[in-house]
Amino acid sequence: MRLGLPQWAGPLAVKAALFITVMCCALAALLGILVHVSVTNQTVGQARDQALSRLEDATTAFEAGDTLPTGVGLDPPELPESLRELAVAGERGTTVADHRGRPTMWAAGPADGERALAVEVDYSQQARTIEGLDRAIVWSSALAIGATVLVGVFAVTRVTRRLHATARVARRISGGDLDARVDDPRTKDPTRPQDEVASVAAALDSMASSLQSKLLAEQRFTADVAHELRTPLTGLHAAAELLPTGRPTELVQDRVAALRTLTEDLLEISRLDSGRERSEPDSEPLGALAERVVRASGTGTEVVVVRDAVVETDRRRLERVLGNLVANAHKHGRGPVVLTVDGPVVTVRDHGVGYPEYLVAHGPQRFRTEGGSKGHGLGLTIALGQAEVLGARLTFTNSADGGAVATLTLR
Numbered sequence: 001m002r003l004g005l006p007q008w009a010g011p012l013a014v015k016a017a018l019f020i021t022v023m024c025c026a027l028a029a030l031l032g033i034l035v036h037v038s039v040t041n042q043t044v045g046q047a048r049d050q051a052l053s054r055l056e057d058a059t060t061a062f063e064a065g066d067t068l069p070t071g072v073g074l075d076p077p078e079l080p081e082s083l084r085e086l087a088v089a090g091e092r093g094t095t096v097a098d099h100r101g102r103p104t105m106w107a108a109g110p111a112d113g114e115r116a117l118a119v120e121v122d123y124s125q126q127a128r129t130i131e132g133l134d135r136a137i138v139w140s141s142a143l144a145i146g147a148t149v150l151v152g153v154f155a156v157t158r159v160t161r162r163l164h165a166t167a168r169v170a171r172r173i174s175g176g177d178l179d180a181r182v183d184d185p186r187t188k189d190p191t192r193p194q195d196e197v198a199s200v201a202a203a204l205d206s207m208a209s210s211l212q213s214k215l216l217a218e219q220r221f222t223a224d225v226a227h228e229l230r231t232p233l234t235g236l237h238a239a240a241e242l243l244p245t246g247r248p249t250e251l252v253q254d255r256v257a258a259l260r261t262l263t264e265d266l267l268e269i270s271r272l273d274s275g276r277e278r279s280e281p282d283s284e285p286l287g288a289l290a291e292r293v294v295r296a297s298g299t300g301t302e303v304v305v306v307r308d309a310v311v312e313t314d315r316r317r318l319e320r321v322l323g324n325l326v327a328n329a330h331k332h333g334r335g336p337v338v339l340t341v342d343g344p345v346v347t348v349r350d351h352g353v354g355y356p357e358y359l360v361a362h363g364p365q366r367f368r369t370e371g372g373s374k375g376h377g378l379g380l381t382i383a384l385g386q387a388e389v390l391g392a393r394l395t396f397t398n399s400a401d402g403g404a405v406a407t408l409t410l411r
Helices: 011-064 081-088 124-174 196-241 247-274 286-297 315-332 357-362 379-390
Strands: 072-074 093-099 102-111 115-122 282-285 302-307 310-313 338-342 345-349 393-398 404-409
Touching: 011 072, 011 093, 011 102, 011 115, 011 124, 081 093, 081 102, 081 115, 102 124, 124 196, 196 247, 247 379, 282 286, 282 315, 286 302, 286 315, 286 338, 310 315, 315 345, 315 379, 315 404, 357 393, 379 393, 379 404
Parallel strands: 302 338
Antiparallel strands: 072 115, 093 102, 102 115, 282 310, 338 345, 345 404, 393 404
16 A cells, blocks of 8 residues: 655655755764764773772772772682683783673783782763763754755755646646646746746746747748738639539649648637637437438448437537548548447448557647548647547547547546
8 A cells, every 4th residue: 555645756856855864864874883883982991990990099009908999809700711811821811701790801911910900880870971971862863864855855846836737737738738837936037046947937837838839830920821821712613613524634633632632621720729619519419410420421331329328418510520530541541431429429430451650648739640541630630639629529440340439528
């Protein structure tokens, strides 16, 4: 079961927090070890010096035959064996060991041949000092790590939030909202430091503005060309109607009709690109509408109604979408072509070679066809644009057993 994280807490924030935590722990451990070793060495050194000093005084008293002071003895049974062997061998040494439930600093040296003269010094206070120091190091390290992590996470999340905001704007732009901008306040104030996130935001805004200008120029050009072509095409069509009957006249009229259709398609695309098209919904039974579209197409398309449905949609636009899908299936695919109504989902399938890979991956692109296909590639583009006006989803796939499948899902 994965832990749910807020949207801003993506991999970057988590990795940064983990990195800060690990580095703080490593630094705290290193400093703690250094302080512990330094203080322990100093404390043990002082206790050792004290024990050796008392051992020297005790040795002088023993050699002079004086009474040994308290805490000094010859071969005491509590003396650690390792220290006893060192003293018997003629060397002086010290060690810390538990004696009567308390830590004790022992110092021992040779005395009277095969015997050891030992001194015990209470080490409890020094041991408590070191333990208190260790606890202080642990608590202070924990507080320092917690404070550093909180500050680090706060700083990182500020950056990740800005990155997520930039990513959201990029997704809106890719979805067609060319007015979307990051508008990072740092990019508008030259006196403020410009960090990398602000640079990315400024670059994205600049790219979006440039893209919007180019697309608007392209839309205006398309609309202007189409409008300018309508007048001469109307005259050309009228002139073609006056030509004498014959094969040449039929060819001229056919090409004029194709050119008029292309002009009307360009005008329709320019209206769709402008984003000002609005749907006028009404209740429509899908089964009857699909049969009407097929009859108007004059093709042998089979209509299969698995489950009829009444939807709120714009009849004219929906007929335009289905009509273009049926016409494209007959023009670029092979029969049989089947239009299936299954509730609010309408599919148009042919049994040809299927859609090109670019179309399945990226959708239809105007004025692009492949495989020697005739046409200007605007039919599916118009179908997709009208589907977006309807609030429907139009997808293009290829069937596993061959053929192109266009699926229109109405809301």
